[in-house]
Amino acid sequence: MRGLQRELAAAEIGPAQVIRNAFGDMADVLLPSESEEPILAPGPRAALFQWLAEIRAKDELEAVGLKPSHRALLYGPPGTGKTTMAHHLAARLGLPLVCVRSEGLIDKYLGSTGQNIGRMMDAAQEHANEIVLFIDEIDALGGKRQQDSGASQERANSLNVLLRRIELLDAPVLAATNRQDHLDTALWRRFHLQISVDLPGIDERFAILKRYVHPFAPTDDTLDLLAGVTEGCSPALLRGLMEGFKRAAIIYPKIKRDLNNAPALLEQIVSSVAPPPELEPKPTLWEIKPTERAKIAAQLAWPWERAA
Ligand SMILES: Nc1ncnc2c1ncn2[C@@H]1O[C@H](COP(=O)(O)OP(=O)(O)O)[C@@H](O)[C@H]1O
Ligand SMILES: [Mg+2]
Structure with missing residues (x-):
């Protein structure tokens, strides 16, 4: 017993x-x-x-x-x-x-x-x-x-x-x-x-972006574009970036914000998810002017479909 x-x-x-x-x-x-x-x-x-x-x-x-x-x-x-x-x-x-x-x-x-x-x-x-x-x-x-x-x-x-x-x-x-x-x-x-364990190279950034954007499925061209402008980002920051897009896809329609305005959305995400202040040089996406970011936004093929 x-x-x-x-x-x-x-x-x-x-x-x-x-x-x-x-x-x-x-x-x-x-x-x-x-x-x-x-x-x-x-x-x-x-x-x-x-x-x-x-x-x-x-x-x-x-x-x-x-x-x-x-x-x-x-x-x-x-x-x-x-x-x-x-x-x-x-x-x-x-x-x-x-x-x-x-x-x-x-x-x-x-x-x-x-x-x-x-x-x-x-x-x-x-x-x-x-x-x-x-x-x-x-x-x-x-x-x-x-x-x-x-x-x-x-x-x-x-x-x-x-x-x-x-x-x-x-x-x-x-x-x-x-x-x-x-x-x-x-x-x-x-x-x-x-x-x-260093900051990720371009291939790892692509894979990390792809993982954290799931179940949304942007094209490989879009992921390539984002991987190209995020050199110097930690995986944690890349995750935050993709979660920003996913969050908007769910929340924007509920608060009557225009989900299709990709430049405005990218500005909002870039200003709310930022690399640590001591990081120099800043990753391209945060370094460039809003007008240049708008050009990137135009190529994102946003909003993204969900994977089947
Ligand atoms: N190499 C990686 N691949 C995928 N996700 C990562 C990677 N590194 C960090 N992350 C994401 O960022 C978060 C924080 O990472 P963490 O392991 O705490 O980093 P560290 O211990 O190096 O500061 C993790 O929970 C994970 O979601
Ligand atoms: Mg840790």
């Missing part, structure tokens, strides 16, 4: 909940079923699948005296799919992704950040075979070491804890940063693979 009760209790909370409880507010747990595959250039894609192959071949590697190269660092601008990729890779292994926000481990009390890292690593080690650990914005914990002062001594101490614990951890680890220049060299070296 007691055994059954235990079983029922376990079934109720489920394995994912056990992991959520173990990490508490230190991490978000993303489930395999909710993942989406990002569209990446062939280089980083191949590197990430190499990481995956190493984890899968763990037993075979160990049989010949090797350890899997199971730590990979993803670096590149915001919105390029680092978190999405980590989630997708964990899902390919059938494991939940434990997303640790590095900022959340930092504590103003002396010694507390190191202790927080220790607690997080204890939980990760306890569930080493059941999770992929994802340390997001790892630069917050592992910035370059600076001159001696109280605060930087504290940072150096917590960085040392991180360096030591990451090496001892048996779980596969992915980490991400968009400030790779600020990352401590010793921490950088803790990762077997360092994978650059």
